[in-house]
Amino acid sequence: MAPRWWLLILCLAGNILHGRAQLDSRGFINIDCGLQGEESYIDDETKLVYVSDAGFTDTGTPYNLSAENFLPWRSRNVRSLRSFPDGVRNCYTLGSLVSGLKYLFRATFLYGNYDGLNKRPASFDLYIGVNFWTAVNISLWGLDQDNRVTVEAIVVVPHNLVQVCLVNTGGGTPFISGLELRPLKMSLYPQATAELGLFLLRRRNFAAINGTIIRFPDDPYDRLWYPRSDATMWAEMTTTERVDDVDGDEFEAPMAVLQTAIKPLNASGSIRFGWEVAPELNNASPGPGYLAVLHLVELELLGGDALRQFNISVNHDESWVPGYTPPGYLRRAYVYNKFTNPSHSSYIVTIKATANSTLPPIISAYELFSIITTTNIGTESQDATAVMAIKAKYGVQKNWMGDPCFPKTMAWDGLNCSYAAANPPGITSINLSFSGLNSDISSSFAHLKALQYLDLSNNNLTGSIPDALSQLPSLTVIDLSGNQLSGSIPSGLLKRIQDGFLVLRHGNNPNLCTDRNSCQLAAKRKSKLAIYVSVPILVIVLIVSVSLLVLFFLRRRNQQQGSMKNRTAVKPQNEEAMSTSYGGDDDSLRLVENRRFTYKELERITNGFDRVLGEGGFGRVYDGFLEDGTQVAVKLRSHSSNQGVKEFLAEAQILTRIHHKNLVSMIGYCKDREYMALVYEYMAQGTLREHIAASGRNGGCLPWRQRLKNALESAQGLEYLHTGCNPPLIHRDVKATNILLNARLEAKIADFGLTKAFDYHNNTHLFTNTLAFTPGYVDPEYQATMQPTTKSDVYSLGVVLLELVTGKPAILSDPEPTSIVQWARQRLARGNMEGVVDARMQGGYDINGVWKVAEIALKCTAQGSAQRPTMADVVAQLQECVELEEGRAPSFHTGGSSGDDNYNAYTSAQSTDVSNNTAFETELRIPTLAADPGPTAR
Known part of the structure; x- marks a missing residue:
């Protein structure tokens, strides 16, 4: 079974449990909630x-009972309480436990009109770790003589630290008066296991002396044995003699309980008691059931032919314990039975003498438990430990209470988690932007192995960026902008940035050095400063003058060399050049055969870079015109860009050797000293995603016929990469924002910085150490194996097809983040096409054609690549859909066709923002409901 974690290591700093707040010498924890x-x-x-709860929780407000309820005879540990008006979940942390040990948890609630409203809350939920304990209903539950409600559970704890959480369910403000914990021997209550707990419904002691509650020290485990007596029905029996122990006693009722008993007033009478099934168990989904334990001791010394024998039956079924005879004088005994899958609304236990018995039946006490499940899986251990350390370090004031990820509806603010079946949830995204963080960047972030997105922007973080972050295998975006960080970007992060697997945002950190060479120069200058200040000013001036003179001649020589090359024709290379590792110098550019521009030329054709079309991770995109009037888009690498020479060369080399009507063409490139740029054909209508969302300047809904046309054109472009290139090329970042539309609304695939070669004939798979993808479009098989194939592009195109059908994005955020694949599969499995197709198209389509495209999309997004079609198959099937649609009357794009403000297409680069995304299962499984087998016979 997968490990289960109920919330780990919250007391790391800040709200550390103080020594007084730990276990006492018996292992007890005694908390008076609200004690000042x-x-x-x-x-x-x-x-x-008893101690204050200040060391166990950092939320809530302490109160005392109202004056009229603050009575001198009332137990001191219920005179105060803590109320939790803010937040859905508030928790107490109990530490210093023993992992795998069995504990008794008890919580006490006494309203006492503490808030002056004279209105008890209807109900709120109580949890032990991530497992439901009970719904606390102050209004309906019976109160004891002190007008308080007490709940108790016996569970096995999986770790040395457990949280008890109060959850506001809308029935009133949660509060608590007391919280206690008692360790039990593992041999006690064997029905309580790692998977099942016991919730106490009642514990009764018959004929209690003076009607008192038996508890510690009479009961070494401090169980509460409430008195039960009725002189009109039962006669009481007591003894001061010691009741003998029994080896292997599974319940160990205390001596004071076993020294009293009751019997009917006459020999033919019976003892009866019962309970009603809790409403939550008496429905179509019953809980595990009940456990009833009867404690029986013979307190009379029998002589002669005297015989005490009785049947114990449930709901008149005498098969439970027929013909029971107590084992002997002052010998403790017990009987118990589980009632699983409750099938009755109430249960009555009857103890009645047999026909052979000469004496009436007896009983000393009984316990009744509801069986509760404790199988929920909390956040993965290492992730939980790390994020709690982060909370303690920064004193995070968000609603960070309870388990970070579970249940999903109460995940911590700013956290996204993955919820894979049978595995603990893992933290995939943390957003602590504008959270008032101080100090350095916590090393605990480096322990979050599933983390994909980290946003620490706009805080007051100081110190250097830890290189350990580069070891996080899934991390794709780090936002550290708007802090006070210093030093340089670590080499490990730089490599991942240059390889195109990581986006680092670091703007507005005035002391952060972002260029490795200049950082080294700055360090050297600083170390020599003491020497320089002692040198005569004349020498300094001389050195500076010589340096400027040298720089002047070097710059002039470079300008002369650049002016010699207006158009450079480089000898074409063979197709195998694609497998060459990309370097950072001009030698790698000899593979490129398109026009080479100088920086001065780019300034001229863009009119001094005066019109920005868009901006992305690589840099800004500018509008430009060549000498012959051809309009172009110039993507210029920013000096602060996180993307390096490798991505630049990859895209330039690929665009040089591929030519297809549905692939964006590269006109030329620039590699002039530190300046790098790519010059593309101009795509006037922006991205396909913008048109699907109708977010362009002219708005309007893209008609179905145009969507089909763009789908076919996109598939044709990818088919060329897969079958028309040798070796085949895998795009690896197919998405609606990387499909651009020209002035005639023709679709073309763009952004080839992540494209890799695949040796189809030798069946050689490309293996990468880090995933390159955009959430929502990633092939689950690629994500699992790190081996992209042409079927990875097929999967991503399938997601685009679903976007075209539904008009929705790849990741839906309402009511919670989920993939469009999952969302569509669930509805299409029920034949609900009306709930899937984009309603904005207002029926302007052939329904059979839409169904066919949806079916193609589902095939493309199959979990396993072997079940997906090839891109050639997709092209053939989409062609049929186009032909089917062409039989209808023509439709028109309502948003116009000449807008020129949609230029983000050129800035998609490899910048991936997953701040609002959550991991998801990409294959849908429609559950089937098995018939209820009914109660199990015993």
């Missing part, structure tokens, strides 16, 4: 030390 300050006291009855 550092107070503690010894309880008059139990002589146990």
Whole structure:
């Protein structure tokens, strides 16, 4: 079974559990909730030390009972309480436990009109870790003589630290008066296991002396045995003699409980008691059931032919315990039975003498438990430990209470998690932007192995960027902008940035050095400063003058060399050049055979870079015109760009050797000293994603016929990469924002910085150490194996097809983040095409054609690549859909066709922002409901 974690290591700093707040010498924790300050006291009855809850929780407001309820006879540990008006979930952390040990948890609630409203809350939920304990209903539950409600559970804890959480369900403000914990021997209550817990419904002690509650020290485990007696029905029996112990006693009722008992007033009478099934168990999904334990001791010394024998039946079924005879004088005994899958609305236990018995039946006490499940899986251990350390370091004031990821509806603010079946949730995204963080960047971030997105922007973080972040295998975006970081970008992060696998945003950090060479120069200059200040000013001036003179001649020589090359024709290379590793110098550019521009030429054709079309991770895109009037888009690498020479060369080399009507053409490139740029054909209508979302300047809904046409054109472009190139090329970043539309609304595939070669004939798979993808479009098989294939592009195109059909993005955010694949599969499996197709098209389509495209999309997004069609198959099937649609009357794009403000197409680069995305299962499984087998016979 997968490990289960109920919330780990919250007391790392800040709200650390103080020594007084740990277990006492017996292993007990005794918390008086709402007790002010550092107070503690010894309880008059139990002589146990009770402490304030200040060391166990950092939320809520302490209160005392109202004046009219603050009575001198009332137990001191219920005179105060803590109320939780803010947040959905508020928790107490109990530490210093023993992993795998069995514990008794008890919580006490006494309203006492603390808020002056004289209105008890209807209900709120109580959890132990991530497992539901009970719904606390102050209004409906029976109160004891002190007008309080007490709930108790026996569970096995999976770790040395457990949280008890109160959850606001809308029934009123949660509050708590007391919280206690008692360790139990593992041999006690064997029905409580790692998977099942016991929730106490009642514990009754018959014929209790003076009608008192038996607890510690009479019961070493401090169980509460409430008195039960009725002189009109039962006669009481007591003894001061010691009741003998029994080896292997599974329940160990205390001596004071076993020294009293009841019997019917006459020999033919019976003892009866019962309970009603809790409403939550008496429905179509019953809980595991009940456990009933009866404690029986013979307190009379029988002589002669006297015989005490009785049947114990449930709901008149005498098969439970027929013909039971107590084992002997002052010998403790017990009987128990589980009632699984409750099938009755109530249960009545009857103890009645047999026909052979000469004496009436007896009973000393009984316990009744509801069985609860404890199988929920909390956040992965390492992730939980790390994020709690982060919370403690920065004193995060968000609603960071309870388990970070579970349940999903109560995940911590700013966190996204993955929820894979049978595995603990893992943290995939953290957004702590504008959270008032101080100090350096916590090393605990480096332990979040599933983390994809980290946003620490706009805080007051200082110190250097830890290189350990480069070891996080899934991390694709780090935003550190708007802080006070210093030093340089670590080499490990630089390599991942240059390889195109990581986006680092670091703007507005005035002391951060972002260029490795200049950082080294700055360090050298700083180390020599003491020497320079002692040298005569004349020498300094001389050195500076010589340096400027040298730089002048070097710059002039470079300008002369650049002016000699207006158009450079480089000898074409063979197709195998694609497997060459890309370097960072001009030698690698000899593979490129398109026009080479100088920086001065780019300034001229863009009119001094005066019109920005868009901006991305590589840099800004500018509008330009060549000498012959041809309009172009110039993508110029920014000096602060996180993307390096490798991505630049990859895209330039690929665009040089591929030519297809549905692939964006490169006109030329620039590699002039530190300046790098790519010059593309101009795509006037921006991205396909903009037109699907109708977010362009002219708005309007893209008609179905145009969507089909663009789908076919996109597939044709990818088919050329897969079958028309040798070796085949895998795009690896197919998405709606990387499909551009020209002035005639013709679709072309763009952005080839992540494209890799695939040796189809030798079946050689490309293996990468880091995934390159955009969330929502990634092939699950590629994500699992790190081996992209042409079927990876097929999967991504399938997602684009679903976007065209539905008009929705790849990741839907309402009501919670989910993939369009999952969303569409669920609805199409029920034949609900009306709930899937984009309603904005207002029926302007052939329904059979839409169904066919949806079916193609589902095939493309199959979990395994072997079940997906080839891109050639996709092209053939989409061609049929186009032909089917062409039989209809023509339709028109309502948003116009000449807008020129949609230029983000050129800036998609490899910048991936996953701040609003959550991991998801890419294959849908429609559950089938098995018939209820009914109650199990016992």
